[in-house]
Amino acid sequence: MSSILKIKDVNKNFGKISVLNDININIDKGDFLVLVGPSGCGKSTLLNCIAGLEKINGGEISINNKDMSEVAPKDRDIAMVFQSYALYPTMTVEKNITFGMKVRGISEEIQKKKLNEVAKQLQIENLLKRKPSQLSGGQRQRVAMGRALVRNPKLFLFDEPLSNLDAKLRVEMRTEIKRLHYDLGASMVYVTHDQIEAMTLATKIVVMKDGFIQQIGTPFEIYNYPENIFVADFMGSPAMNLIGATTKKEKDHIKIEIKLEDGSTATLIEKSKLKLPKDIIIGVRPENITENGSKKDSNFQYISSKVDIIEPAGSDTFVVTKLGNKEVTARFHSETDVKIGSKVKFSFNLQKVTYFDPKTGQRIK
Template sequence: MAPILDIKNLYKNYGATEILKDINISIEPGDFLVLVGPSGCGKSTLLNCIAGLEPISGGTLSIGGKDMTHVSPKDRDIAMVFQSYALYPTMSVAKNITFGMKVRGVDQATQDAKLKEVASLLQIEPLLNRRPSQLSGGQRQRVAMGRALVRDPKLFLFDEPLSNLDAKLRVEMRTEIKKLHQTLDASIVYVTHDQIEAMTLATKIVVLKGGVVQQIGTPAEIYNRPANLFVADFMGSPAMNLIPARVQRNGTGTQVSIARAGGAIRSC
């Protein structure tokens, strides 16, 4: 089967500044790919490049087996949920969810059916006539998800969708998103700086630092066999203990020497 998303040798510059360097990522249908890394490492930029909201400076990008490198966002068969939710403040919840379909000329009966289906899935039926200002943060988040879900796209893109919620709600919504992924068997690229979110949601994790991919793997691979010190230190809660040591070949075996406080050396 063709990968649902295939990124090859992608570069992104802003002027003379290189933001993303030689990114290679491929995901299969049904994958939940989480892009994780510290603030400013280029996660949103990469998501915007996948969406077509930012042109790329080098490389290629295909979605569902089709080259999308130069295709406009509306023709990429994707749906995106932004960190800010970007709901239309003057429209009701129902209108927010159906607006995109209306613009695309979807007939009224299909719009109504889709709205009903998604509202039931997200349990927001009682909210359909409210305005965004009359909703809690968690409810707004659901509406933003609803707007993406009615599109039935090849690929969902989420940019830190839970970062505006309080800690308790974040954990609840994390569970819901996980269930939703399983129910819909959707393909998802999800950005977060939260490594616990990455570990619990992902089928595949990409760890990014300074615009360079550090490691790609399943949560278990990343956790158990970090590719470098950055990944080892960044993933895991509580963080892994890192102790400077010297490793030497010693005749038949290997000697590890650890410097202790006071300058003493302990070998084993």
Template sequence: MSILNIEHLQKSYGDTHILHDINISIDEGDFLVLVGPSGCGKSTLLNCIAGLEPISGGQISIAGRDVTGVSPKDRDIAMVFQSYALYPTMSVAKNITFGMRVRGVDKATQEAKLAEVARQLQIEPLLNRKPGQLSGGQRQRVAMGRALVRDPKLFLFDEPLSNLDAKLRVSMRTEIKKLHQDLNASIVYVTHDQIEAMTLATKIVVMKAGVIQQIGTPSEIYNRPANMFVADFMGSPAMNLIPARVSRHDGTTRIEIDREGGAPLVLSDPNVGDLPGEIVMGVRPEDIHEATGDAHLPQAAQHAGGEVLIDVVEPAGADTFAVTRLGGTPVTARLRAETVVRPKQAFPLAFDLSKVSYFSPKDGERLN
């Protein structure tokens, strides 16, 4: 069953268009993440779903009910804000049960819901404290608890982890994912952090300037980006985007890439059809390998590579990142930790062409 359906949504402030023809549908139990750079419209879209912002056109349905003109309190949603929005003079317990008290829920139900949520979030020892006595992570748990007792049709999270330090963000991310799995909750989650998007989502919406660039699973977004914006935005380090020239020879597509200090690098890709003469080749850092000829290399990389001049080497514990220049742009290879590679020296690299994306340099759209 579709829990959220957005059709042709438009949002404008006067003559300024913020959201352009937004169409999204998610099923019950989905974890939808809206991701994109600051100013792309993702928080505005969340506020439109919540009813905090009126829309300029289109329709929003929640659990099959048209809520386009319905007030936020009647949409059967619960929202967790970036700022926590806790009442400083109330205890944790009263913050969590406040909404139920306002709606006239009987005391026994309030206490049962409070006990259940406190156990789920492991905040039983905090129930008598005030928000000022809590850490950032504890406050975020309380804000989540206040949403969970509502048992709504749809949870909305507006960058809930952005105020936390890096280590706490990772642990809270795990807790949110576990809660989703345990409750089978339907969630719409806004973030600018693509790592959060990849780890939490069952479905991702990538946005830019109020326009949806791609909707898909984390795997689809990562492995088959629809355009160069998605390719560059999703992934850390980002996908390498290398200008190249294309020709056909004996039924095989030849990819020619300018190489500093030598003749162009020529790769042969037998698995791709017609491409225009000028392209941008997209390849993830982990799909560039040391060209050793060893059997561990993917077959598609064993005969597609050559020597390049290494500019920078960055040891990173489990990996070693080697940066070179190809096609006039920096290219990062994610190599094994034990790889012996040095800056200012030639080093053989192989490209796994079975994982490569090809894009048009004119409009940035995917070609394969």
């Protein structure tokens, strides 16, 4: 498959402040790439560099195998959807959507045809005569997407398009964007700080921090095999539990010892051939710590610990305890009858555990 977007060794500075450092990303036609990370990590700056709204200080960005160094934003064959919608307030929905085509000298017949296609696709046929001030946030976002869709560009760029919407509408619009991607087979680059959005939309995720790429992978890879402690902690809700522990090498296994709140020690047995340092951090997702008796399998081992907090969450109940001086969240059944203060057997799925080196923060492979 040919690359639609290549970002090679890209650097960007604002004065003496380095915002992007040696960024390398490839996306194929039809990919949905999500740039995710905390505020200030450089993801929106990178999107603006792809769009040509910011000049890069080093490296190369090419779209459809064409170097974009000297290409103006309007000639890059991209369409951008902004967080603020950026609609013309004095124009109707219809004119907002067709304005770009009119400026490019596209015939009225084609304008009308494209308008009808996207209005139907986005279910906004009944809004065409309204002005932006008469629309809800979700409707405005649909119009902004409609304006991008009529361009039929090589690449769609989305800059936190759902962050102004309420929670329910965000979920609906997420589904809408996912459906659009599937129907159009379009290539998309999408910026968000919301890791749930990243996990649900992406075919490929780029996790960023302080202008550096931390990991690139599919949602499955990022979630199950985080490269470092930052990715493990940032991706997932609730986040991955990160528990400090020490190891002791035995003949055919490794003993992993975890301090409990009462000062005693719990032991897990690791039988894989991994080389683990003396001090480690165990990464384990809440769904891989369940209640005793819910799983009968040799991969499951148990730690008895006191329940600190119980958080009912509809289909699940999150149970919090303390292990290795850290709060640890387990995912129990919704009908669990555990009580705060009681001692409970927590069942760990050791097949799903990730180990990190506390010195480097990197995953131990």
